[in-house]
Amino acid sequence: xxxxxxxxxxxxxxxxxxxxxxxxxxxxxxxxxxxxxxxxxxxxxxxxxxxxxxxxxxxxxxxxxxxxxxxxxxxxxxxxxxxxxxxxxxxxxxxxxxxxxxxxxxxxxxxxxxxxxxxxxxxxxxxxxxxxxxxxxxxxxxxxxxxxxxxxx
Amino acid sequence: xxxxxxxxxxxxxxxxxxxxxxxxxxxxxxxxxxxxxxxxxxxxxxxxxxxxxxxxxxxxxxxxxxxxxxxxxxxxxxxxxxxxxxxxxxxxxxxxxxxxxxxxxxxxxxxxxxxxxxxxxxxxxxxxxxxxxxxxxxxxxxxxxxxxxxxxxxxxxxxxxxxxxxxxxxxxxxxxxxxxxxxxxxxxxxxxxxxxxxxxxxxxxxxxxxxxxxxxxxxxxxxxxxxxxxxxxxxxxxxxxxxxxxxxxxxxxxxxxxxxxxxxxxxxxxxxxxxxxxxxxxxxxxxxxxxxxxxxxxxxxxxxxxxxxxxxxxxxxxxxxxxxxxxxxxxxxxxxxxxxxxxxxxxxxxxxxxxxxxxxxxxxxxxxxxxxxxxxxxxxxxxxxxxxxxxxxxxxxxxxxxxxxxxxxxxxxxxxxxxxxxxxxxxxxxxxxxxxxxxxxxxxxxxxxxxxxxxxxxxxxxxxxxxxxxxxxxxxxxxxxxxxxxxxxxxxxxxxxxxxxxxxxxxxxxxxxxxxxxxxxxxxxxxxxxxxxxxxxxxxxxxxxxxxxxxxxxxxxxxxxxxxxxxxxxxxxxxxxxxxxxxxxxxxxxxxxxxxxxxxxxxxxxxxxxxxxxxxxxxxxxxxxxxxx
Numbered sequence: 001x002x003x004x005x006x007x008x009x010x011x012x013x014x015x016x017x018x019x020x021x022x023x024x025x026x027x028x029x030x031x032x033x034x035x036x037x038x039x040x041x042x043x044x045x046x047x048x049x050x051x052x053x054x055x056x057x058x059x060x061x062x063x064x065x066x067x068x069x070x071x072x073x074x075x076x077x078x079x080x081x082x083x084x085x086x087x088x089x090x091x092x093x094x095x096x097x098x099x100x101x102x103x104x105x106x107x108x109x110x111x112x113x114x115x116x117x118x119x120x121x122x123x124x125x126x127x128x129x130x131x132x133x134x135x136x137x138x139x140x141x142x143x144x145x146x147x148x149x150x151x152x153x
Numbered sequence: 154x155x156x157x158x159x160x161x162x163x164x165x166x167x168x169x170x171x172x173x174x175x176x177x178x179x180x181x182x183x184x185x186x187x188x189x190x191x192x193x194x195x196x197x198x199x200x201x202x203x204x205x206x207x208x209x210x211x212x213x214x215x216x217x218x219x220x221x222x223x224x225x226x227x228x229x230x231x232x233x234x235x236x237x238x239x240x241x242x243x244x245x246x247x248x249x250x251x252x253x254x255x256x257x258x259x260x261x262x263x264x265x266x267x268x269x270x271x272x273x274x275x276x277x278x279x280x281x282x283x284x285x286x287x288x289x290x291x292x293x294x295x296x297x298x299x300x301x302x303x304x305x306x307x308x309x310x311x312x313x314x315x316x317x318x319x320x321x322x323x324x325x326x327x328x329x330x331x332x333x334x335x336x337x338x339x340x341x342x343x344x345x346x347x348x349x350x351x352x353x354x355x356x357x358x359x360x361x362x363x364x365x366x367x368x369x370x371x372x373x374x375x376x377x378x379x380x381x382x383x384x385x386x387x388x389x390x391x392x393x394x395x396x397x398x399x400x401x402x403x404x405x406x407x408x409x410x411x412x413x414x415x416x417x418x419x420x421x422x423x424x425x426x427x428x429x430x431x432x433x434x435x436x437x438x439x440x441x442x443x444x445x446x447x448x449x450x451x452x453x454x455x456x457x458x459x460x461x462x463x464x465x466x467x468x469x470x471x472x473x474x475x476x477x478x479x480x481x482x483x484x485x486x487x488x489x490x491x492x493x494x495x496x497x498x499x500x501x502x503x504x505x506x507x508x509x510x511x512x513x514x515x516x517x518x519x520x521x522x523x524x525x526x527x528x529x530x531x532x533x534x535x536x537x538x539x540x541x542x543x544x545x546x547x548x549x550x551x552x553x554x555x556x557x558x559x560x561x562x563x564x565x566x567x568x569x570x571x572x573x574x575x576x577x578x579x580x581x582x583x584x585x586x587x588x589x590x591x592x593x594x595x596x597x598x599x600x601x602x603x604x605x606x607x608x609x610x611x612x613x614x615x616x617x618x619x620x621x622x623x624x625x626x627x628x629x630x631x632x633x634x635x636x637x638x639x640x641x642x643x644x645x646x647x648x649x650x651x652x653x654x655x656x657x658x659x660x661x662x663x664x665x666x667x668x669x670x671x672x673x674x675x676x677x678x679x680x681x682x683x684x685x686x687x688x689x690x691x692x693x694x695x696x697x698x699x700x701x702x703x704x705x706x707x708x709x710x711x712x713x714x715x716x717x718x719x720x721x722x723x724x725x726x727x728x729x730x731x732x733x734x735x736x737x738x739x740x741x742x743x744x745x746x747x748x749x750x751x752x753x754x755x756x757x758x759x760x761x762x763x764x765x766x767x768x769x770x771x772x773x774x775x776x777x778x779x780x781x782x
Contacts, residue, residue: 012442012449019226029225037367071713122447
């Protein structure tokens, strides 16, 4: 399936992705309501946009006690807000911290196949392409970049 | 404020003496008259703080303001102004920075944060949406900017907070210490970190979970897309992406106005070795950007070789880079990066630090400053050891560093000599462009409301050297020729008004003005789509003019007159002897006459005329000035 692929080497940490996301979904500008969150380590100049990777096996779906999470045709994870009881199991079980629970679970829905974060990204750190789910966590990618730059610490 | 979108809608007033935090609605007339950011701060400082206030006393007020575009997706809208009375200059203190702090402030609900009084114990202020807590900061005393940020994040167990920090230099009372956000983005100028520290406040830590709405989402989105397209297709896009402002260094050298060895020359023989181009090729490893910026121009570097191999940080920008290379005669890029890194961690304004060291070096080279007076340091041009030692000494106010710790003007007064060689206006040390090679910039330094500074006007258009632009815009061909004098009053007034509007709306001046994107016409459209306020382009310009005039009134009240609108003697009397700006001087008085005429200020004393203030709706200011006279 087509997924959003992150290249942290290119990410400048500007968070236009967060803004594009909340504007598309909620028509307001709010990182809190964004399905993508850029995690940062300013001291090492590092940035990584965290969002749902549509894992082949989604632990959040399994963990949901009310079966509020389901897989869509596009491959994304959708929440039934009627069924959701706000227990935060999905937030805790997601391997990549890609689920937020504000008043309902916020999970990347790929904007119905035209992801706005990809469209707005000025550095092409985000792309939308046929790919396997990336299994590297931000902390690992950060460490790898620091090693490459020789600032292992 | 419910009827105006774009704004967060609230003002937070922190009263340190009694530990209270009060929240009130943003006044609509303030938004209409001054738009935001620098406008809010300058207006409120004028209105609420009398003349003669001690900058380091409890009566000084420190204000952070951001603008209506910040927090939205509007390209580059990330900035804030912080203002107070300056301990360095004794007049209006004001500085601007980007990063991610301002947006967080908006999401927490505030357009402006005002800090009054003095805390009996050291604190940092934790602002978590509507909750404000005074946190013990005794464990942060003396900690550098990086360490302070790290400890606060650990204490609050929240990596999403944004901090604004004063460093150890500020705590030691160095009068040109800045306020730092995202570790190395500095509201560096005029000593506002010193003001914050004098209030017993080490830092602000802000977390906001709210939203910003715009008045007309569809039209706003269309405008954003149009402006993004202009940015992406601009000829300066890639040079800026690659080098940020460091791209200026080689250009300034080629045009012969790169301040070298304390402005004794406009060309530096090692320019290429310390250039933005070299940084980009050999040092930079990654791009970084401010909040909401489609032209992220910051760079993360790792020094690849030499004595400082392995040093890493974000930046630098041109002013800091120039200050520790050509200005002090240093051709070692690694050493300059080390010096800038030290300034950032200690919380110093790199520009003023560079000027103080550069001035001391000129005194040494002229035989005016015996080595014994400078703690035995060899202050020969470019001596890296002396440069690094002096930064430490300044930050801790130790030995000769104590002499330099209040700025070059104060240092000359303490020594009793060298005053005519200080490169400052109104006590603020000059930037990295020799005014003999950029006449409009020079006029801007002379009249800027915070002292010798370029960001109040920054008339980049004169670098075009295109007489047609001058004719079209100002009816004077010379206005846009960098070495010409005529038309500069009109040019500078126009750009001052423009930049005041940008400092009020708070996107990035480098993009919105230098790349000629957010004109008064476009700003008028953007303001309406964002806030719902309808203003014609000329009304938008009037906001800028209003800001300039209330700032002038503020400094007039502190005693500033035409005689203070003056550049150092060197620029007025001694021509540059080499390079592409050779042979010219800065012919100040005719340019000032033209400027006051354009501003409609009294040409004898440089005070706004009553009719000018009344036109701007500042009749009460006219009344104040009349009473004062």
